[in-house]
Amino acid sequence: MSDTTNAAPDWTADELMTVNAARALHGSRTCFVGIGLPSAAANLARRTSQPDLVLIYESGTLGSKPTRLPLSIGDGELAATADAVVSVPEIFNYWLQAGRIDVGFLGAAQVDRYANINTTVIDRGPDRPEGRLPGAGGAPEIAASCRKVLMVLRHSRRNFVERLDFVTTVGHGSGPGDRAGLGLLGQGPVAVITDLGVLRPDPETAELVLTEIHPGVTVEQVTEATGWKLRVADSVGVTEPPTQAELAALRALKSGGDPRA
Amino acid sequence: MAEIRSLRDAVADLIHDGDTVAMEGFTHLIPFAAAHEIIRQGITDLTLVRMTPDVIYDQLIGMGVARRLVFSWGGNPGVGSLHRFRDAVENGWPRPLELDEHSHAGMANRYVAGASRLPFAVLRGYRGSDLPKRSSTIATVTCPFTGEELAAVAAVNPDVTVIHAQRADRAGNVQLWGLVGVQKEAALAADRVLVTVEEIVDELEPMPDAVVLPGWTVSAVAHVPNGAHPSYAAGYSVRDNDFYQAWDPISRDREAFLAWMREHVLEAS
Numbered sequence: 001m002s003d004t005t006n007a008a009p010d011w012t013a014d015e016l017m018t019v020n021a022a023r024a025l026h027g028s029r030t031c032f033v034g035i036g037l038p039s040a041a042a043n044l045a046r047r048t049s050q051p052d053l054v055l056i057y058e059s060g061t062l063g064s065k066p067t068r069l070p071l072s073i074g075d076g077e078l079a080a081t082a083d084a085v086v087s088v089p090e091i092f093n094y095w096l097q098a099g100r101i102d103v104g105f106l107g108a109a110q111v112d113r114y115a116n117i118n119t120t121v122i123d124r125g126p127d128r129p130e131g132r133l134p135g136a137g138g139a140p141e142i143a144a145s146c147r148k149v150l151m152v153l154r155h156s157r158r159n160f161v162e163r164l165d166f167v168t169t170v171g172h173g174s175g176p177g178d179r180a181g182l183g184l185l186g187q188g189p190v191a192v193i194t195d196l197g198v199l200r201p202d203p204e205t206a207e208l209v210l211t212e213i214h215p216g217v218t219v220e221q222v223t224e225a226t227g228w229k230l231r232v233a234d235s236v237g238v239t240e241p242p243t244q245a246e247l248a249a250l251r252a253l254k255s256g257g258d259p260r261a
Numbered sequence: 262m263a264e265i266r267s268l269r270d271a272v273a274d275l276i277h278d279g280d281t282v283a284m285e286g287f288t289h290l291i292p293f294a295a296a297h298e299i300i301r302q303g304i305t306d307l308t309l310v311r312m313t314p315d316v317i318y319d320q321l322i323g324m325g326v327a328r329r330l331v332f333s334w335g336g337n338p339g340v341g342s343l344h345r346f347r348d349a350v351e352n353g354w355p356r357p358l359e360l361d362e363h364s365h366a367g368m369a370n371r372y373v374a375g376a377s378r379l380p381f382a383v384l385r386g387y388r389g390s391d392l393p394k395r396s397s398t399i400a401t402v403t404c405p406f407t408g409e410e411l412a413a414v415a416a417v418n419p420d421v422t423v424i425h426a427q428r429a430d431r432a433g434n435v436q437l438w439g440l441v442g443v444q445k446e447a448a449l450a451a452d453r454v455l456v457t458v459e460e461i462v463d464e465l466e467p468m469p470d471a472v473v474l475p476g477w478t479v480s481a482v483a484h485v486p487n488g489a490h491p492s493y494a495a496g497y498s499v500r501d502n503d504f505y506q507a508w509d510p511i512s513r514d515r516e517a518f519l520a521w522m523r524e525h526v527l528e529a530s
Contacts (some may be wrong), residue, residue: 060440071505072338073288074289085440085470088442120362134336135332136334136362138365140392141366141386168392173389183388183410
């Protein structure tokens, strides 16, 4: 049992994505958490480097401290462990809209080069009805009102598209200045974490640029999995492999055990 | 004062063909038993309102009782799609379903306006989104004080709101706690209110952060223990996450869905 490198011997692509998404919360105090991958990342951050991270769920919980990953945003443990439980109108009006929350953490079905999101409908061609997705949920106002936005989703040409079939949630619109023009308060998406790497908006053009790849992934793999001609940073970094501690905490959260036990 | 009634009688008296019905409960306290009674009584042509349609509306839509859905997120939380909802929207099975689609913030504020008996609510919302293009209940309004352009959403005033709560007393005062969602607003926005409860008690013991709906705001209370299953009532039950996962294969297939509904709803009482 030697662990001289502090790097875990094996992990899945999803674990790599979740660990990096959790790391992206470094320095944040409060996070409005979407269900699914964002919830896994935010809970992992709270169990590793960010023990004081305040998790806020749209079901009305402020400061939830679940011991296992909730299946839904309304699992009982989220309320039972919260600092405060408020109504749904209150969470959206007094807490989110008022601009009190540092980070909004979102998933997505389709993303474009300006990190705009579609979670509403998929165009399947002229002879077929639109494919139905769940809809907006909290995302449009989370992306509008949090100080910044992180996104996590699996990387494929199906998800990273040249043109959205429907704009549910605005990331950077059609480029720089669009958010300010629309009156969106926060700075918008600052990173998109995938199972292949990390994309960040160019400070000048707001277009997503590949800035990091995960260990074992090539730049070509990422550009191949992207539905537009993805810009690549002059110097692409490689993310640190997951540590044993990160993997143990993530696996414990998923299995419902206590990672500190 | 709210009358204490059987679920069957309360549904028959309060909910009619063509009504606009809101059945609320944000993951917690979802009134499944009342929905099943609506299906058994064959009430139809409903406009269903709910922020998160969830499995409860998947069942109602699949049984063809709804002609219109007003909502903001239609998935099986943590599991995936609502297959009956998708089949109705994409293929018109068992009947076409009109949609009025919002964001959560928009829907929550529509209920607030409804409860306040105002015609609309304002919020900073929908900016840059395509959602307003498909809805006649989203517009903009200019603030008379600052000149800021804000989103305006039309009030929701259901004919009937149905909720599940932990307790009521014999005068029909209703108490709920835990995740209280948007139930207070949905109830106060409606003309008629039906509440199913886990327990009827002589006296309501105060609970932290509880919402109390005075009996004079409620039309009827029905005693239905476990009436939120597979959702839950904090203090009485836990969310049946296994059922939510099991619903996925049941609901994918029209015949499997109908067989399940026959066995567990139509032939149950």
